[in-house]
Amino acid sequence: MQAISIWMGAIVTLSIFTFLYRDNPLYRFAEHLFVGVSAGYLFTTIEFHQSLKPILFGKVFPTYFATGKDVFLPPNYILLIPAAMGILILFRLSKEYSWLSRYTFSFVMGISTGLTIVYTTQTSLIPQIAKAIVPLFVVAPSGEILPSIIESLSNWVLVIGSISCIFFFFFSIEHRGPVYGTISKIGIWFLMISFGAAFGSTVMGRVSLLIGRFQFLLGDWLNWL
Amino acid sequence: MDFLLKLKDLDRRIIFVFIALAVAIPMLLKMTFPVVPGKNVTSLFDFLDKLPIGTQTIMSFDYDPASMPELHPAAIALLAHMFRRQLKPICMANWPVGGEMAKGALASATEIFRNTPESFYQGKNKPAPASKDLVAGRDYVNLGYKPGGIPHIKGLISDFMKPYPIDMEGNSTGKMEIFNLPSGAKFTLKDAGVIVSFTAGTGGIEAYIALGSEHKCVMGASCTSVNIPKFYTFLQTKQLIGLVGGLPGAAECEAVIEQPGPATRGIAPQSIAHLVIMIFITIGNIAYLYEKSRKKKA
Numbered sequence: 001m002q003a004i005s006i007w008m009g010a011i012v013t014l015s016i017f018t019f020l021y022r023d024n025p026l027y028r029f030a031e032h033l034f035v036g037v038s039a040g041y042l043f044t045t046i047e048f049h050q051s052l053k054p055i056l057f058g059k060v061f062p063t064y065f066a067t068g069k070d071v072f073l074p075p076n077y078i079l080l081i082p083a084a085m086g087i088l089i090l091f092r093l094s095k096e097y098s099w100l101s102r103y104t105f106s107f108v109m110g111i112s113t114g115l116t117i118v119y120t121t122q123t124s125l126i127p128q129i130a131k132a133i134v135p136l137f138v139v140a141p142s143g144e145i146l147p148s149i150i151e152s153l154s155n156w157v158l159v160i161g162s163i164s165c166i167f168f169f170f171f172s173i174e175h176r177g178p179v180y181g182t183i184s185k186i187g188i189w190f191l192m193i194s195f196g197a198a199f200g201s202t203v204m205g206r207v208s209l210l211i212g213r214f215q216f217l218l219g220d221w222l223n224w225l
Numbered sequence: 226m227d228f229l230l231k232l233k234d235l236d237r238r239i240i241f242v243f244i245a246l247a248v249a250i251p252m253l254l255k256m257t258f259p260v261v262p263g264k265n266v267t268s269l270f271d272f273l274d275k276l277p278i279g280t281q282t283i284m285s286f287d288y289d290p291a292s293m294p295e296l297h298p299a300a301i302a303l304l305a306h307m308f309r310r311q312l313k314p315i316c317m318a319n320w321p322v323g324g325e326m327a328k329g330a331l332a333s334a335t336e337i338f339r340n341t342p343e344s345f346y347q348g349k350n351k352p353a354p355a356s357k358d359l360v361a362g363r364d365y366v367n368l369g370y371k372p373g374g375i376p377h378i379k380g381l382i383s384d385f386m387k388p389y390p391i392d393m394e395g396n397s398t399g400k401m402e403i404f405n406l407p408s409g410a411k412f413t414l415k416d417a418g419v420i421v422s423f424t425a426g427t428g429g430i431e432a433y434i435a436l437g438s439e440h441k442c443v444m445g446a447s448c449t450s451v452n453i454p455k456f457y458t459f460l461q462t463k464q465l466i467g468l469v470g471g472l473p474g475a476a477e478c479e480a481v482i483e484q485p486g487p488a489t490r491g492i493a494p495q496s497i498a499h500l501v502i503m504i505f506i507t508i509g510n511i512a513y514l515y516e517k518s519r520k521k522k523a
Contacts, residue, residue, distance in 0.1 A: 020238065020241045021238060042321050042322075046321045046322065046324070046369075046370055047321070047372075049395075050324060050369040050370045050371070050393060051370065051371060051372055054388075054389070054390050054391045055371070055388050055390070058390055058391070059390075066390065067390070067391050067395060067396070067397045068390075068391075068397025068399050068400070069397070069399055069400075070390050070397065070399065111376065115375050115376065115379075115435075116375075119375065119435035119436065120435070122435070122438060123434050123435050123437055123438070123464070124434075124458075127462040127464060128458060128462060130462075131461055131462045194454065197454050198451075198454050201450045201451055201452075201453045201454055201471070202450070202451050203499070203502060204450040204471055204472070204473075204495070204499070205295065205449050205450030205451040205471060207244075207248070207494075207495050207498045207499065207502075208294050208295045208449075208450060208471055208472040208491065208495060209291070209292075209294055209295070210244070210245075210248055210498075211248055211252075211294055211472065211491040211494050211495060211498075212293060212294025212295075212487075212491075213294075214245075214248050214249055214252060214494070215252070215294070215487055215490070215491065218249065218252055218253065224253060225252060225253070225255070225490075
């Protein structure tokens with residue numbers, strides 16, 4: 001059984017790799033197979049057994065779906081309200097009644113937006129601003145000169161980088177002249193460096209995934225490693 | 226010099242062949258490069274070492290097979306380290322296939338733990354576990370996936386067990402020993418010694434950080450390479466005590482637990498592939514500058 005799954009994995013991997021040459025039916029078959037299997041597996045195995053059964057059916061119909069002492073709990077019918085809202089989403093499939101799904105989407109969007117605004121401000125924006133307020137001249141606790149210079153330099157980079165990057169996105173003043181133009185240019189440099197770091201990390205991530213597939217093909221499949 | 230101009234328009238498929246060779250050849254030659262654990266990884270392991278024996282830890286598997294090469298080795302290493310330190314990992318997932326990922330990682334980590342010789346503990350001057358038999362529900366638990374993200378985690382702060390009446394295998398969690406606290410109180414997210422999320426995208430460690438002011442737990446993360454620049458900011462603000470970044474980070478984890486695995490074996494191919502990419506970028510830039518200077522002269 002394991003050999004079959006390894007062979008299937010290898011064939012599908014190679015089929016996907018054929019796209020590197022050009023688009024072809026083999027690639028499209030593997031792609032559609034992946035989408036179909038993922039959707040089926042997600043609903044039947046995961047969503048039903050790990051989500052719907054324990055936290056909806058098990059609580060609304062404990063006698064039939066709950067396990068252990070939860071079988072004796074009274075049914076929690078209030079959960080039928082979110083369940084009904086979930087079912088409304090399926091009306092997206094109907095042209096005539098698709099408007100019904102908007103109630104659920106608006107509810108979900110409202111909750112998500114509210115939570116995101118509050119928590120992003122609390123946990124990202126404010127701590128980042130607080131940590132950007134740093135002393136520009138630091139004396140290391142040991143009193144040594146080199147660590148003091150390095151930390152001071154690091155803080156200068158942080159402060160100049162933060163201010164110039166924020167300024168670059170300030171469009172009420174034209175970015176020209178010795179002051180505004182220079183600050184804006186420094187901001188561009190910092191942004192370019194951060195894009196470079198992001199690009200480097202992305203390349204590293206994609207190469208890592210390729211390594212994972214090659215370890216599978218050369219190791220698990222061909223036994224060459 | 227026209228050769229340079231030709232290189233500028235090199236067919237991308239030739240580059241693919243070079244990258245494939247750069248990855249495959251070091252693998253076939255079994256090349257290895259030394260891996261030295263960095264500060265961001267060791268700080269996480271050091272914190273785990275300081276936790277009292279028997280402390281529950283939350284391990285959130287927020288990734289799927291697409292990110293396995295980067296995150297799975299780190300998950301295995303951290304779980305193995307926790308078993309060796311007699312901590313009790315509570316595995317959960319905010320990503321649908323996360324439960325399956327946890328299942329695989331637990332199996333591999335259990336194997337590493339069982340094969341750890343007594344001399345390892347003596348060498349580290351740490352107490353050896355009394356037994357090498359790990360029991361689900363007592364030494365670890367895999368609760369599987371639950372939807373919701375931030376609202377779901379917010380609920381766990383007040384009542385951890387409510388969304389988890391059963392574990393991933395369908396066993397009732399009500400009487401599981403792992404959720405017993407010495408005080409006799411009900412287990413909540415706040416009681417976890419540390420929260421570690423293996424994050425491939427959204428809905429991972431950021432969801433826990435968002436609620437950091439409420440659960441007040443120490444947090445660490447393992448993320449894909451793409452996310453490293455984003456998550457470094459959380460290290461700077463000390464919202465994370467440690468960060469395992471991508472495949473190199475996972476290799477560092479394997480070095481800490483002294484168990485080289487797929488991440489360690491992946492470092493040589495990755496370094497060579499990076500070198501090839503750097504060469505292509507340099508050649509591309511030289512060709513671009515040459516073309517520019519030629520146009521100027523013309």
